[in-house]
Amino acid sequence: MTRPFWHTSPSTISFILLAAAMTAIIFYLQSISTSQSSSPCTVMAPVTTKPDFRLLIGILTVPDSYERRHLVRHAYALQSNNLAGAAEIDVRFVFCNLTKDEQHVLVAMEIMLYDDIIILNCTENMDDGKTYTYFSSLPHLFDESTYDYVMKTDDDTYFRLDNLAESLRRLPREDVYYGFLTPCHNRRSPTRYMSGMGYVLSWDLVEWIERAETPRKRQVGTEDVTTGSWLREGGRGRRVFDMGTAMYDYMEEPRLCSRHEFVPGTIAVHKLKSNLRWARTLEYFNVTAGLKPSKLYHLS
Ligand SMILES: *[C@@H]1O[C@H](CO)[C@@H](O)[C@H](O)[C@H]1NC(C)=O
Ligand SMILES: *[C@@H]1O[C@H](CO)[C@@H](O)[C@H](O)[C@H]1NC(C)=O
Ligand SMILES: *[C@@H]1O[C@H](CO)[C@@H](O)[C@H](O)[C@H]1NC(C)=O
Numbered sequence: 001m002t003r004p005f006w007h008t009s010p011s012t013i014s015f016i017l018l019a020a021a022m023t024a025i026i027f028y029l030q031s032i033s034t035s036q037s038s039s040p041c042t043v044m045a046p047v048t049t050k051p052d053f054r055l056l057i058g059i060l061t062v063p064d065s066y067e068r069r070h071l072v073r074h075a076y077a078l079q080s081n082n083l084a085g086a087a088e089i090d091v092r093f094v095f096c097n098l099t100k101d102e103q104h105v106l107v108a109m110e111i112m113l114y115d116d117i118i119i120l121n122c123t124e125n126m127d128d129g130k131t132y133t134y135f136s137s138l139p140h141l142f143d144e145s146t147y148d149y150v151m152k153t154d155d156d157t158y159f160r161l162d163n164l165a166e167s168l169r170r171l172p173r174e175d176v177y178y179g180f181l182t183p184c185h186n187r188r189s190p191t192r193y194m195s196g197m198g199y200v201l202s203w204d205l206v207e208w209i210e211r212a213e214t215p216r217k218r219q220v221g222t223e224d225v226t227t228g229s230w231l232r233e234g235g236r237g238r239r240v241f242d243m244g245t246a247m248y249d250y251m252e253e254p255r256l257c258s259r260h261e262f263v264p265g266t267i268a269v270h271k272l273k274s275n276l277r278w279a280r281t282l283e284y285f286n287v288t289a290g291l292k293p294s295k296l297y298h299l300s
Pocket of ligand 3: 264284285286
């Protein structure tokens with residue numbers, strides 16, 4: 001394992017900066033000589049240098065959730081312009097084998113237009129190993145240098161990508177377990193884990209899940225608790241980063257440590273189980289504030 005960056009000596013840092021500058025120049029030359037193209041849901045800051053880090057956001061959903069997918073896709077596409085710094089974030093919808101005739105055409109159409117879907121080799125299930133299939137499939141789908149971090153989340157969570165990127169930027173790239181530490185009223189609990197609303201693992205942990213015995217033998221169970229138990233037993237994910245009040249459930253009475261009103265600096269809002277909750281959340285974050293007036297429509 002490489003040493004965490006804060007143990008690096010000043011001379012190493014200046015070497016890294018020099019190397020980074022050289023890399024930046026090389027990437028700049030490459031970017032002006034080749035035309036850049038990216039799929040619609042790859043959210044990037046303007047590309048002039050190698051990204052600080054690359055993150056795969058896997059939204060676990062089911063093939064038939066067309067409407068929700070549409071909404072979530074739009075919510076992320078509208079954040080593509082305000083990403084601070086040079087993070088590269090790919091948002092992908094993840095589900096198991098298609099089971100209905102119409103899905104073969106309707107999902108194919110989405111893939112042709114958006115290319116943001118991953119279909120795993122499994123039968124649709126919630127706490128029956130889909131998360132294991134997701135993580136353990138990734139090393140077969142992507143080269144090890146493709147992503148620094150991988151997130152598992154669901155289609156009822158909305159991430160603010162700028163705050164997410166900002167919080168990840170300074171973190172180490174290995175042995176990282178990031179999210180909302182649960183139970184939040186007892187964060188020192190020996191059985192603590194990151195809430196399934198959305199958690200991030202560094203790529204080395206994804207590779208470990210693919211090859212280790214504990215996850216393979218214990219795929220079934222409440223998925224977030226189960227992921228926590230793999231890491232604990234394997235002595236992995238020891239760099240725990242808890243985002244605390246920046247990740248929370250949509251407010252309803254009573255207020256809890258995991259559930260409160262919208263706050264500035266939000267990283268994620270969870271339990272967006274209706275279009276109305278999505279709308280209120282997007283409204284708070286001014287997502288549609290830039291809509292241009294026109295004679296062609298009136299929204300009020
Ligand atoms: C998919 O899963 C099935 C059942 O688990 C297995 O028999 C098959 O070999 C897998 N196919 C691929 C391409 O991995
Ligand atoms: C999923 O579909 C693939 C391709 O049709 C098939 O090989 C595999 O057995 C299926 N897997 C499961 C778990 O049903
Ligand atoms: C939304 O816009 C209003 C009005 O400009 C501003 O006061 C508020 O801080 C913005 N909210 C967020 C979360 O950025």
